[in-house]
Amino acid sequence: MTLRLFLALAGSLFGALAQAGEVTVAVAANFTAPMQKIAQAFEQDTGHKAQLAFGATGKFYAQIKNGAPFAVLLAADDETPARLEKEGLVVAGTRFTYATGRLALWSKSPSLVDDQGDVLRGNRFEKLGIHKIALADSKLAPYGAAAMEVMTHLGVWPAVKTKLVQGESIGQTYQFVSTENAQLGFVALSQISFDGRITQGSAWVVPQSMHTAIKQDAVLLNAGKDNAAAIALLKYLQADKAKTIIRQYGYAL
Template identity: 55%
Template sequence: MKKCFRLPSLIFGFLLLSVSAFVSAETVHVAVAANFVEPLKNISAQFEKTTGNKVMVTSGATGKLYAQIKNGAPYDILLAADAKTPAKLESEDAIVPGSRFTYAIGKLALWSAKPGYVDNKGEILKKQPFNHIAIASPKLAPYGLAAQQTLEKMGLWQTMQAKIVQGENIGQTYQFVASGNAELGFVALSQIYKNGKVKSGSAWIIDARDYQPIKQDAVLLTHGKNNAAAVALMKYLKSGESYKVLKSYGYGH
């Protein structure tokens, strides 16, 4: 009789554990800067597998995400493309105190989908044999501001105006170049880089001294203060596993 009841009891125990895990699993809604979408997909997959929680992602320009947050968008976490916006939210008491930290240091690259088109010193910018060059909006996107600073340092910002095509965010800017609507453009290195090399086309990885450091900060927003999954994801972003992903996409930390 004991043997008869042991197996069902064991199965019942596993069912209880499964139900408990399902009930305790939560969803975290992350607002993420466009440059970090691909790395976040990788990190989220690992996080979901490890914890059973789910990650929902909304991407866009950091400035636009800020406006959405101020208008009541129900995001739990903001992964910004700068440090200024999270600091502003902190000053406005819109985040959980003490939650802000730099999760990545972004890098800028000049990229073309055409192999051999962009040289590794950026000399093509001086020769200007192109009709269109894409950058993200300097007012909305930190990578756009970094592109402007790079061109200003080279003395080319004013002379380049007629050829500039602006994207609302770095994701749209990348699409301008990838589609051929612009022969080249300033993009986030993470968009074109994986496992230590440029994935396709040709690129100049710009010296970080040519623009202000792109410190990308994360904050736990007030909306997510009681969300265990959001708290867990913030912690996971500081883990060794996350840092491996960052490095593979060309980020510093």
């Protein structure tokens, strides 16, 4: 390599690094694992760094309304971004669905949950040693609202309601079950699977026909309107590499 070519390449590299930016992203808790991978690939491919905060979409809504400086929101639903857009807190025309979530009934025990969800039926909880069933707060987390729909659809609500323990997010709900403080729980499929396989315990992947589709929308918030890294991240989420990662965690696109 000639000195001139080396200097030219070095100049291009330093120029790219000089333009690299940072974006603060509010991410729905269910999307933790895929977003961590996407953020790593995003930084490698673009030089931009994504600072990630994970939590319940309902809490992020309140924080954004109160001036939290997030540049991008990756919600667990499509209603919250639409509401923020109506309230003038979103850059118009930037909202899109980045994933459609799947709900699963999960236990840390490898044999407790059957593949039809029959464990919820028949009032067998005491016999099976089920004392607590976890779900996310339906007022804050769309996965919790979907779980409520499923239990109503199955007609098991009267038997289940005395066993329920609520997490403020799907992340906390997962923790209840993974630590076995709850024997069962409705979690995001992305938290317990990879490449089409349940990675631990036993699970029933809930048919999508049993609840309202969990469409998860991304949006550029006003704080990110002049942030090149924020704009680049939203484009990256729609590119093939990010889509491959999203599919690996059980989401539909």
